[in-house]
Amino acid sequence: MLDFAPTEEQEEIRKLAQSIALDHLRPHARKAETERDSPNELRLTLAQTGLTTPFPEEYGGSGPLEAVTYSLIAEELAYGDPGLALNIVGSLMGPLTVWLAGSREQQERYLPPFGNSTSGYLQRGSLAFAERTGGYTLADIHLQARRTSDGYLLNGTKRDVVHGQHADLRVVLARLAEHESESAEGKLCAFVLSDAQEGLSIQAEEEKLGLQAAPSATYLFNQVQLPAEALLGEAGSSGVVRAATLYQILRAAIACGTARAAFEYCSAYARERIAFGRPIVSYQGIAFIIAEMAMKLDAARLLTWRAACSWDRGEADETLIYEAECAQRQAVKMAQAATTDAIQVMGGAGFMQDHPAEMWMRDAAAME
Amino acid sequence: MIDFTLSKAQQAARDYAHQVALEEMRPLSLECDRTEEIPESFFWNMQRRYWGGAAAQARAYGQDEGVRQENLLSVISQEEMAWGDAALATAIPGPGLAAPPILSQGTPEQQARFLSIYMDGQLHWGALALTEPGIGSDVAGMSTTAVLDGDEWVINGHKHYITNGARADLIVTFATIDKSLGREGIRPFVVPKGTPGLIVGRIEKKMGLRASQTAELIFDNCRIPKENLLAGRGERKAGFKAAMGTLDATRPMVGALAVGIARAAYEAACEWLREELPAGYPPHKRRAWEEELKELGQEIEMARFLVWRAAWMADRRIPNSKEASMSKAYAGALVMKATATAVRITAPGEESERKLLIQKWFRDAKVFDIFEGTAQIQRLVIARRLFPNIDIP
Ligand SMILES: Cc1cc2nc3c(=O)[nH]c(=O)nc-3n(C[C@H](O)[C@H](O)[C@H](O)COP(=O)(O)OP(=O)(O)OC[C@H]3O[C@@H](n4cnc5c(N)ncnc54)[C@H](O)[C@@H]3O)c2cc1C
Numbered sequence: 001m002l003d004f005a006p007t008e009e010q011e012e013i014r015k016l017a018q019s020i021a022l023d024h025l026r027p028h029a030r031k032a033e034t035e036r037d038s039p040n041e042l043r044l045t046l047a048q049t050g051l052t053t054p055f056p057e058e059y060g061g062s063g064p065l066e067a068v069t070y071s072l073i074a075e076e077l078a079y080g081d082p083g084l085a086l087n088i089v090g091s092l093m094g095p096l097t098v099w100l101a102g103s104r105e106q107q108e109r110y111l112p113p114f115g116n117s118t119s120g121y122l123q124r125g126s127l128a129f130a131e132r133t134g135g136y137t138l139a140d141i142h143l144q145a146r147r148t149s150d151g152y153l154l155n156g157t158k159r160d161v162v163h164g165q166h167a168d169l170r171v172v173l174a175r176l177a178e179h180e181s182e183s184a185e186g187k188l189c190a191f192v193l194s195d196a197q198e199g200l201s202i203q204a205e206e207e208k209l210g211l212q213a214a215p216s217a218t219y220l221f222n223q224v225q226l227p228a229e230a231l232l233g234e235a236g237s238s239g240v241v242r243a244a245t246l247y248q249i250l251r252a253a254i255a256c257g258t259a260r261a262a263f264e265y266c267s268a269y270a271r272e273r274i275a276f277g278r279p280i281v282s283y284q285g286i287a288f289i290i291a292e293m294a295m296k297l298d299a300a301r302l303l304t305w306r307a308a309c310s311w312d313r314g315e316a317d318e319t320l321i322y323e324a325e326c327a328q329r330q331a332v333k334m335a336q337a338a339t340t341d342a343i344q345v346m347g348g349a350g351f352m353q354d355h356p357a358e359m360w361m362r363d364a365a366a367m368e
Numbered sequence: 369m370i371d372f373t374l375s376k377a378q379q380a381a382r383d384y385a386h387q388v389a390l391e392e393m394r395p396l397s398l399e400c401d402r403t404e405e406i407p408e409s410f411f412w413n414m415q416r417r418y419w420g421g422a423a424a425q426a427r428a429y430g431q432d433e434g435v436r437q438e439n440l441l442s443v444i445s446q447e448e449m450a451w452g453d454a455a456l457a458t459a460i461p462g463p464g465l466a467a468p469p470i471l472s473q474g475t476p477e478q479q480a481r482f483l484s485i486y487m488d489g490q491l492h493w494g495a496l497a498l499t500e501p502g503i504g505s506d507v508a509g510m511s512t513t514a515v516l517d518g519d520e521w522v523i524n525g526h527k528h529y530i531t532n533g534a535r536a537d538l539i540v541t542f543a544t545i546d547k548s549l550g551r552e553g554i555r556p557f558v559v560p561k562g563t564p565g566l567i568v569g570r571i572e573k574k575m576g577l578r579a580s581q582t583a584e585l586i587f588d589n590c591r592i593p594k595e596n597l598l599a600g601r602g603e604r605k606a607g608f609k610a611a612m613g614t615l616d617a618t619r620p621m622v623g624a625l626a627v628g629i630a631r632a633a634y635e636a637a638c639e640w641l642r643e644e645l646p647a648g649y650p651p652h653k654r655r656a657w658e659e660e661l662k663e664l665g666q667e668i669e670m671a672r673f674l675v676w677r678a679a680w681m682a683d684r685r686i687p688n689s690k691e692a693s694m695s696k697a698y699a700g701a702l703v704m705k706a707t708a709t710a711v712r713i714t715a716p717g718e719e720s721e722r723k724l725l726i727q728k729w730f731r732d733a734k735v736f737d738i739f740e741g742t743a744q745i746q747r748l749v750i751a752r753r754l755f756p757n758i759d760i761p
Pocket of ligand 1: 284465495496497498499503504505506528529530531532574577582735738739740741742743744745748761
């Protein structure tokens with residue numbers, strides 16, 4: 001039955017995430033942007049709340065993730081700071097993909113370090129999704145894996161891999177070519193990469209436009225040979241689809257949080273700023289921009305929630321693929337418009353680094 | 369708990385309305401648009417199928433499910449009806465736009481007296497008259513007056529653009545009882561058809577929504593019983609604010625109609641690309657259109673969710689002015705985009721029924737940016753709710 005209200009429990013978790021966002025993310029945003037990472041204290045704080053270990057208790061986690069709940073959390077974190085939010089979510093996607101797509105044995109091997117109560121917060125995961133030839137849609141995943149006598153051979157690229165350069169757990173999404181034919185798209189699958197891999201070049205992405213607080217890397221695969229056990233679970237399984245679509249949904253939620261930060265910030269500014277003797281928001285030219293921002297933010301958030309709901313209900317792969325792609329596409333587009341308009345509302349001040357609006361506009365642009 | 373799946377009642381309402389739209393509306397659509405007339409048989413069929421039969425079933429399910437969902441069920445069906453034909457949807461017998469003010473401001477006695485008219489199985493309509501030649505958006509500036517004379521209110525004034533104005537059995541008419549009070553002086557009155565002094569003027573010729581009747585009404589010393597003033601009850605005091613409050617319920621309905629047309633145009637454009645593409649049509653162009661349609665499909669879903677959310681809030685009695693305006697503003701802009709895109713995509717095609725329908729929907733669409741509050745007025749409502757302490761004129 002149609003319902004648009006979070007549960008009480010979700011509401012509590014959302015509030016917790018919001019207070020962390022306001023107390024620990026927003027104040028550190030500029031520093032994290034220059035330092036290009038999240039401070040250890042922040043990661044410790046988050047780990048203590050259980051927000052960064054949403055996998056089963058048996059591996060030291062705080063309980064399995066629900067997409068709706070985590071979308072609410074991701075939006076709040078991004079409301080604090082989009083770069084730090086992506087830093088956190090990007091790291092999570094490593095263990096989460098193992099949990100969703102891996103075999104029992106693989107889960108037992110890769111998850112416990114993340115759930116360790118004393119050192120788990122220092123662990124960083126990563127999930128390589130986007131490539132040099134596309135963006136965050138499943139259809140754009142082309143990294144090619146071929147079966148060999150004792151494993152798999154990988155060729156292709158990855159980009160924008162959050163924590164790719166220093167991750168403790170590197171997971172990559174690829175296509176397993178079933179036949180020799182070049183044209184047929186293989187089944188979606190996920191591999192774990194180990195540290196030194198011949199033929200794999202990992203380059204940190206230094207000159208990013210935005211989201212600097214989420215350090216990222218490019219991978220180039222040139223005849224990279226992986227052992228058979230590097231494949232997580234089975235190729236083409238729903239688990240891989242669920243991992244990939246979860247990342248899209250959480251990226252959509254991050255985009256919503258970014259837009260909300262910009263919307264609220266420029267609203268407060270427009271209330272206070274006086275021009276021609278009146279608050280600028282009393283002029284329709286400004287008020288309508290903000291009204292439109294609020295409307296489109298709500299629309300994109302609903303689309304994100306819809307995909308998250310389907311994820312939690314365990315809908316068919318095709319449904320998840322379609323809905324998560326819609327959410328990611330529309331939320332990012334909306335966030336780009338909202339952050340750009342926020343600067344317009346603020347005039348010259350919006351362009352200055354004294355205010356976070358210019359950072360958010362760059363962040364949103366970097367979400368492609 | 370956040371949930372985007374339809375319940376049994378919601379699915380039943382959607383399926384039923386879709387069937388009705390397919391069987392009763394689409395086949396008449398182009399002809400009614402051309403003649404600007406609707407055959408009597410349509411009204412009877414709708415009376416029979418919509419108020420009886422499976423629609424009643426859906427309402428019954430709705431009660432079974434134990435939560436208020438009349439607004440949700442209504443927007444779900446409205447989208448399907450408009451997918452069939454939005455002009456015909458406005459002409460379905462029933463109290464229509466007269467219902468919300470009667471329900472929200474009428475005493476139980478008034479509700480029974482006025483709404484029972486619609487229960488006798490005959491053909492009856494209702495209308496809502498706010499707009500005047502001199503005022504539209506600025507409703508508070510209306511000049512139609514009501515003066516109490518003994519046991520009767522005497523109404524004088526001029527209304528125009530009134531949907532179903534000439535066929536309505538009851539017209540909820542807004543008039544001022546004291547001009548010096550401004551918006552506080554405005555009250556809703558129920559004026560029955562055939563009251564001496566109620567004169568039907570011209571029926572408008574329009575760009576689209578042609579089968580929908582848009583009438584001018586003149587009130588010349590029109591006398592109605594004192595008991596026909598909807599004076600409000602309990603916390604819902606009568607007057608301008610209360611009148612505007614009914615828009616919170618009707619705006620999502622209008623949004624739903626817009627979504628229905630947008631979806632019809634979107635589906636037709638997709639079908640055209642699949643089935644009617646002229647030989648030699650450049651593949652890169654086809655791919656570009658497909659991309660554009662994909663985007664449009666996603667925007668249609670967002671518009672629908674905004675509509676559903678606003679209706680859901682109304683069912684839960686959560687104040688929803690802002691969300692109702694968002695749903696209407698978003699859907700109003702979207703239906704223009706969807707129909708214009710469909711016109712552009714199918715432009716090279718031969719004349720066909722599909723193309724004629726698309727052209728009709730394009731002509732129908734623009735009004736959704738205008739009635740029940742223009743695009744600008746919706747943005748004003750949203751902005752004023754976002755900034756309650758600031759005067760945004
Ligand atoms: C097909 C159809 C059916 C209708 N049915 C009904 C009905 O059943 N009952 C009824 O009462 N009315 C009905 N209407 C009338 C409709 O509600 C009005 O047309 C509408 O409210 C706009 O009023 P207006 O046409 O007088 O435009 P105006 O109010 O004159 O507006 C003209 C322009 O000025 C803009 N504007 C006005 N005020 C502001 C402001 N403060 N800030 C910024 N911009 C502003 C408007 O957005 C618009 O762009 C119908 C209209 C149509 C076309």
